[in-house]
Amino acid sequence: MSAAIPKGILGYARYKLKQISYSKESIEINVELERDSRHNHLCSVCNQKASPERRKERTVKDLLFHGWKTFTKVEYYEVRCKQCGIRVEHIPFIRPCARATKRLEEAVAWLCQHLPLTVVALYFSLNWKTVKNIDKAYLEHRFEAPGLDNITVIGIDEVSYRKGHKYLTCVFDLNDPHLIWVGLGKNKETLSKFFEQLGKERCKRIKAVAIDMSKAYIEGVKEHCPHALIVHDKFHIVQDFNKVMDRIRIDEFKKADEEYKGFFKRTKWLLVMNPLRLKEDGKMRLSQLLNINMPLNTAYTLGEQLKQLWECVTVAQFNKALDNWCEMAYESNIKHLMDFADMLKVHRSGLWSYCLYPINTAILEANNRKVGLIRRKACGFHDLKYFILKIFQADNPLPLPLPVP
Structure with a gap:
């Protein structure tokens, strides 16, 4: 059997192997390639035939080759393209102006989505900044132009990227659930940048938008997509009600006699968790708390009934159920519940629209958890653009790089 390495395995398409040298001191392999003159010069932009300059x-x-650092030296030409002008020649295994081969970029990017930069740098014997630059360049190329066509239903939510109320606005296509846009801030101006990028014609095709009850987002949607239905999904409404429940719990704790204060401790999550997921001890403590405190009992009951609103099929059913719920909230004479009922009435149209477009922002909340994981793994990000690229990567993970035949 021949000891020669088949040319296809090396992955140097359109090039010939000129020389291989190595250094035991630096543990480096240097590969020198020369162009195969049988192939035409191609423009790296349009991939059309071009003249060498x-x-x-x-x-x-x-x-790495068996733990040895590998450097590849290639010759190439600046070419004159009839369509693109002076450009760099197309090299199949290297992107224009890149300082690493495509296969190294793919391997680095894939590992960086699972490991910290410092660990990947240690594995490839590179500086962590070099690893970051390789990963960033690869992600910029992969996510340079997210598709904005054929979008009719979107979801919008904010995600925290740093302490101190620093937020990003994320926009998802909910028909084919995936992230399509990320912008700095969570105000009307931020959202306007997305709609401006989308364009007036594509804005007209938006039929429904799932958002929380943020005034800035509502105003932004109404300004650019006045015909679109705003949908306030169940998740955010229930989340807001859970905050109301906690405020009632705190108020009742302050008013309770000393002998009953112990029943309130460590019950914050018991009041908002799914009852079916509670253990026996949790069920017993919750039952004791609700038995000794009528306001909390009332709020808990209304909370369970609130979730049933989204089981209504028609707009008429939803409005009737909402009116009944608000009436019970007013009859409770609990200020927090009455204020919450007022808020629901203000956003009534965004609630019943769920019957027409049963969409939600669950995928955005899942994205928020992924973003938190990315931030913790990296111990924070100083490069915001790189962080945004990592968010796109979390939504659309890179496949395991495999050899290309």
């Missing part, structure tokens, strides 16, 4: 050389990093 000036010969150049570039040395790029390649994958």
Whole structure:
């Protein structure tokens, strides 16, 4: 059997192997390639035939070879393209102006979505900043132009990227659930940038928008998509009601006699958790609390009934059920519940619209958890653009890079 390595395995398409040298001291392998003159010069932008102008050389990093650092030196040409002008020649295994081969970029990017930069840098014997630059360049190329066509239903939510009320606005396509846009801030101006990028014609195709009850988001949607239905999904309404429940719990704790204060401790999550997921001890403590405190009992009962609103099929059913719920909230004479009922009435149209477009922002909340994981794994991000690219990557993970035949 021949000891020669088949050309296809090396992955240097359109090039010939000129020389291989190595250094035991630095544990490096240097591969030198020359163009295969049988192939035409191609423009790296349009991939069309072009005329060579000036010969150049570039040395790029390649994958490790049995633990040895590998550098590949290639010759290439600046070419004159009839359509694009002066451009860099197309090299199948290196992106224009890149300092690493495509396969190294893919391997680094794939590992960076699972491991900290410092660990990936240690594995490839690279500086962590080099790893970050490789990963960032690869992600910029992969997510440079997210598709904004054929979008009719979207979801909008904010996500925290740093302490101190620093937020990003994320927009999802809910028909084919995936992230399509991320912008800095969570105000009307931020959302306007998305709609401006979307364009007036595509804005007209938006039929429904799932959002929370943020005034800024509501105003932004109404300004750019006045015909679209605003949908306040169940998740955010129940989340807001849970905050009301906690405020009632705190008020009742302050008013309770000393002998009953112990029943309120460590019950914050018992009041908002799904009863079916509670253990026996939790069920017993919750039952004791509700038995000794009527306001909390009333709020808890109304909370369970609130969730049933989204089981209504028609707008008429929803409005009737909502009116009944608000009436019970007013009859309770509990200020927090009465204020919450007022808020529901203000946003009534965004609630009953769920019957026409049963959409929600669950995928956005899942995205928020992914973003939190990314931030904790990296111990924070100083490069916001890189952080946004990592958010896109979390929504659309990179496949495991495999050899290309």
